[in-house]
Amino acid sequence: MGVLKRYGAQLPISNKTPDVNLEEGSTPLVRLDRIGNDLGVELWAKLEGCNPSGSFKDRGMVLAVAKALEDGARALVCASTGNTSASAAAYAAHVGVPCYVLLPSGKVAMGKLAQALIYGAKVIAVDGNFDQALELAREAAERLDFAMVNSVNQYRLISQKTGAWEICESLGRAPDLHVIPVGNAGNISAYWAGYKDFRAWRKISGLPRMIGFQAEGAAPLATGRPFPNPETIATAIRIGNPVSGELAKNAVSESGGEFGTVSDDEILEAQVILAGKGGVFAEPASCATLAGLIKLKRANRLPDGAKVVIVLTGNGLKDPDTALSQVGKPVRIGSSIGELLEALSL
Numbered sequence: 001m002g003v004l005k006r007y008g009a010q011l012p013i014s015n016k017t018p019d020v021n022l023e024e025g026s027t028p029l030v031r032l033d034r035i036g037n038d039l040g041v042e043l044w045a046k047l048e049g050c051n052p053s054g055s056f057k058d059r060g061m062v063l064a065v066a067k068a069l070e071d072g073a074r075a076l077v078c079a080s081t082g083n084t085s086a087s088a089a090a091y092a093a094h095v096g097v098p099c100y101v102l103l104p105s106g107k108v109a110m111g112k113l114a115q116a117l118i119y120g121a122k123v124i125a126v127d128g129n130f131d132q133a134l135e136l137a138r139e140a141a142e143r144l145d146f147a148m149v150n151s152v153n154q155y156r157l158i159s160q161k162t163g164a165w166e167i168c169e170s171l172g173r174a175p176d177l178h179v180i181p182v183g184n185a186g187n188i189s190a191y192w193a194g195y196k197d198f199r200a201w202r203k204i205s206g207l208p209r210m211i212g213f214q215a216e217g218a219a220p221l222a223t224g225r226p227f228p229n230p231e232t233i234a235t236a237i238r239i240g241n242p243v244s245g246e247l248a249k250n251a252v253s254e255s256g257g258e259f260g261t262v263s264d265d266e267i268l269e270a271q272v273i274l275a276g277k278g279g280v281f282a283e284p285a286s287c288a289t290l291a292g293l294i295k296l297k298r299a300n301r302l303p304d305g306a307k308v309v310i311v312l313t314g315n316g317l318k319d320p321d322t323a324l325s326q327v328g329k330p331v332r333i334g335s336s337i338g339e340l341l342e343a344l345s346l
């Protein structure tokens with residue numbers, strides 16, 4: 001059941017809203033005991049990479065696109081570090097509207113670029129970073145009366161709250177810590193609003209502490225200073241001037257949480273651990289969560305036995321180049337059993 005069907009009663013839709021559905025949402029919440037035991041916590045991972053276009057963006061995109069259709073939009077436009085463009089392009093193809101995506105040239109993972117192109121979006125590579133592309137997209141949307149489907153679109157964040165609702169339904173309560181990567185800062189804000197909804201509906205009593213991790217080279221919220229030239233291997237969160245920064249700061253301070261930073265090396269180390277000890281392949285930005293938890297554990301700042309949810313925002317298959325740079329090569333043999341047995345006894 002897609003998000004609009006599962007949560008229609010809680011979302012701002014009416015009988016005039018088209019029924020858009022790629023069966024997004026309802027993603028697995030998986031307990032990762034091998035990694036959790038090492039950290040001394042009860043660790044859960046929300047596998048947002050299992051959404052139809054492989055990232056959490058689909059949760060919000062489905063409502064943004066349904067509303068754009070309801071309002072008679074001529075086309076969709078967005079700027080993106082990759083996943084928003086893949087998601088917008090998928091929904092645009094599904095409902096049959098044109099889609100224009102602006103990407104920072106040369107800084108988008110290969111899988112995401114392939115997605116935007118194969119779904120049939122018009123892809124525009126901007127000689128500049130994401131923040132600059134976003135400004136351009138905003139201005140174009142205004143001038144041409146296109147629907148802007150970045151998270152400045154209120155429907156994106158409203159519908160992304162469903163991630164928190166699902167977690168609360170699965171666990172029967174809110175986690176103690178909610179750990180999430182932060183780029184443009186919409187998702188952390190949406191999750192916080194979602195947890196507060198669930199408490200207001202009296203379906204849970206407590207709220208989690210919201211912990212947001214940024215890459216060291218793109219950490220405006222964690223450091224309090226702007227990053228005019230953000231740089232990180234986690235290209236999804238290579239953002240220097242987050243649009244929802246104020247909302248995110250509010251989520252962190254209201255919840256008693258914090259922002260932290262992780263280095264590219266720590267992100268890559270966490271990616272290998274998640275795959276090798278969790279059986280979950282997540283893209284680098286998503287792995288900032290586990291990298292951050294490991295850092296907190298090393299600093300003795302991770303409460304023993306806490307119920308922790310990490311949001312693995314995107315699928316590892318989107319960025320195979322980065323993963324391959326971290327691992328060995330296959331063992332090569334001829335076609336004889338002797339060689340195979342030798343290889344197996346290594």
Ligand code: F0G
Nearest residue numbers: 080081083084183184185186187313314
């Ligand atoms: N993780 C992934 C995999 C992302 O693609 C993004 C953002 C984030 C985390 C951060 O979420 O922006 O709500 O704080 N990607 C956007 C994009 C910017 O264009 O795909 P946020």
